[in-house]
Amino acid sequence: QSALTQPASVSGSPGQSITISCTGTSSDVGGYNYVSWYQQHPGKAPQLMIYDVSNRPSGVSNRFSGSKSGNTASLTISGLQAEDEADYYCSSYTSSGTRVFGGGTKLTVL
Amino acid sequence: QVQLQESGPGLAKPSETLSLTCAVSGASISSDNWWTWVRQPPGEGLEWIGEIFHGGSTNYNPSLKSRIRISLDRSKNQFSLNLSPVTAADTAIYYCAKVGVTGTSLDHWGQGTLVTVSS
Numbered sequence: 264q265s266a267l268t269q270p271a272s273v274s275g276s277p278g279q280s281i282t283i284s285c286t287g288t289s290s291d292v293g294g295y296n297y298v299s300w301y302q303q304h305p306g307k308a309p310q311l312m313i314y315d316v317s318n319r320p321s322g323v324s325n326r327f328s329g330s331k332s333g334n335t336a337s338l339t340i341s342g343l344q345a346e347d348e349a350d351y352y353c354s355s356y357t358s359s360g361t362r363v364f365g366g367g368t369k370l371t372v373l
Numbered sequence: 374q375v376q377l378q379e380s381g382p383g384l385a386k387p388s389e390t391l392s393l394t395c396a397v398s399g400a401s402i403s404s405d406n407w408w409t410w411v412r413q414p415p416g417e418g419l420e421w422i423g424e425i426f427h428g429g430s431t432n433y434n435p436s437l438k439s440r441i442r443i444s445l446d447r448s449k450n451q452f453s454l455n456l457s458p459v460t461a462a463d464t465a466i467y468y469c470a471k472v473g474v475t476g477t478s479l480d481h482w483g484q485g486t487l488v489t490v491s492s
Contacts, residue, residue, distance in 0.1 A: 264435060266418070299478035301419075308468055308485050309411075309419065314478035352419050356477055360432050362409075367418040 267292065267353055267365035274371040280341040283368045285353030286334055291363055293334035297356035300329060300338045303367075304349045312351075313338060340370070348372040375399040377469050377483035385490050390457035395469030395483060397450050403427050407472035409479055410443060410454045412465040420465075424472065425452055459490045 268286040275281040285292065285300075292298055296316045301309035311320050313329040316336060326341045336355075340347055353365040381393035395408070402408055409424040423433035425443045433441055442455045456463060466485040473480035 295477075297477040301479075308482040309479075310482070311473070311478055311480050314473060314480070315475060320473075320480060354419075354421070354478070359435070361434060362421040362424075364411075364419040364421060 264291075264357060264359065264361060264363050267355060267363055269351075269353060269365040269368045271366070272369045272371065274373055275340075275343045276373045277343050277345065279343050280339060281343060281370065282340075283338045283351055283353075283370070285336040285338070285355075285365050287336075287355055287363070288334055290358040291355040292331065292336050294358055295356050296331065298329065298331060298336040299354045300327075301352045301354065302347075302349045303352065309352060343372055345372050375471060375481040377471060377481060379467060379469050379483045379486040381467065381486050381488055383486070383488065385459050385463075385488060386492055387460055387490055388458040390455060391459045391463065391488060391490075393454045393456075393467055393469075393486065393488070394446075395452050395454075397452070397471070400471065402445055402450055402452055403447050406474075407476060408443075408445075408452045409470045409472055411468045411470060411479070411482075412463075413468070413485075414462075414465045422454065422467075461490050464488065464490045 300313040303309040316331045317329040378396045410422040468485045469483045470479040471481040
């Protein structure tokens with residue numbers, strides 16, 4: 264299975280909004296509303312931020328939102344804060360009954 | 374709350390078998406959940422390894438399927454990963470995680486354990 268495609272890096276200034284894309288195929292992202300997003304700070308374990316395309320777990324800021332169109336899912340972070348600087352990974356369930364991650368995106372808050 | 378803790382050897386030799394264990398607290402591995410292994414080579418991205426259902430069914434990454442086995446130990450409320458034979462390419466931080474109630478995301482993660490494969 265091939266990894267989902269994410270931009271290697273994105274950046275934004277405090278208070279701005281950024282969007283990270285995650286492109287797959289009709290066998291994963293496009294075929295199911297089962298895309299999730301994870302935040303990973305250096306040296307830490309990943310943390311679930313969005314599940315089922317657009318749902319936030321309890322405790323996750325509403326500045327984080329998710330969407331999907333066709334084979335591409337997106338994570339938007341509004342009102343950027345310094346603490347948002349981290350790596351972000353998307354993931355999807357696949358038609359093979361497996362899971363696949365994206366390559367990861369490094370977010371820099373300028 | 375749910376907590377997961379990986380344990381393993383830290384260092385493995387090429388061609389040997391790597392065995393890792395994930396101890397679970399705050400939830401029963403015999404309940405209606407999937408339990409997952411994910412790894413991350415140093416400086417690289419996440420790779421899904423595979424997972425096991427509370428009933429014992431498994432799903433594995435096709436690229437690793439011939440070398441891995443995931444199992445449950447209900448008496449100890451833990452699950453395990455065996456990877457054999459290992460090579461230097463298997464050097465990574467290994468995470469265990471719990472699949473959420475919708476079955477579609479990983480909602481609790483262990484802190485990870487670094488495994489280095491070297492002679």
